[in-house]
Amino acid sequence: xxxxxxxxxxxxxxxxxxxxxxxxxxxxxxxxxxxxxxxxxxxxxxxxxxxxxxxxxxxxxxxxxxxxxxxxxxxxxxxxxxxxxxxxxxxxxxxxxxxxxxxxxxxxxxxxxxxxxxxxxx
Numbered sequence: 001x002x003x004x005x006x007x008x009x010x011x012x013x014x015x016x017x018x019x020x021x022x023x024x025x026x027x028x029x030x031x032x033x034x035x036x037x038x039x040x041x042x043x044x045x046x047x048x049x050x051x052x053x054x055x056x057x058x059x060x061x062x063x064x065x066x067x068x069x070x071x072x073x074x075x076x077x078x079x080x081x082x083x084x085x086x087x088x089x090x091x092x093x094x095x096x097x098x099x100x101x102x103x104x105x106x107x108x109x110x111x112x113x114x115x116x117x118x119x120x121x122x
Contacts, residue, residue, distance in 0.1 A: 001059050002122070007050045010122050015043030018082065018113040026109065028102055034090065041089045042110045045081035046118075053077070071119060078118040083111030 019039025022029040029035040053059050053074060062074040087107035095103055 001054050001057065002050060004054075006122075007047060007054070010117065011043045011047040011050070013121070014046040014078070014082065014114045014117045015039040015041075017117055018042035018086075018110040021113045022106060022109055026106065029106055032094070034095070034106060037089060037094055038086050038106055038110045041086040042082040042114055045083070045085035046078050046114050048085070049077045049081040050074075050122075071115070075115055075118040075122075078122075079111040079115030082114035083107045086110040 016039060019035045019042075022035040022038050026035075029038065053062055059074065062077065063072050065072045084107075087104060090098075090106060091100070091103045
């Protein structure tokens with residue numbers, strides 16, 4: 001189980017990492033400051049997933065790495081939740097008239113950033 005302050009700190013770092021990666025690699029995310037929205041939603045998704053793991057005491061069962069790719073369900077879940085929340089907010093609230101590939105692409109990048117942080121740091 002992770003301490004609450006660790007979850008909060010790493011969620012902030014995940015959000016900052018997602019925002020930085022989006023800002024650096026995709027100029028579309030700079031328009032209307034979408035990279036900041038993606039950073040905030042990554043923070044929320046990352047936090048929601050890890051608090052859920054703590055509340056259900058599932059950390060020991062989900063934090064087991066797969067033998068070949070060295071990625072655990074806990075790591076993957078962080079990225080999936082970050083991707084989901086980002087896609088929902090961008091697609092349903094802020095960018096309803098944008099092409100889906102842009103919204104899903106931004107959400108995918110945010111999810112991959114969250115997975116990378118969870119995989120190598122947490």
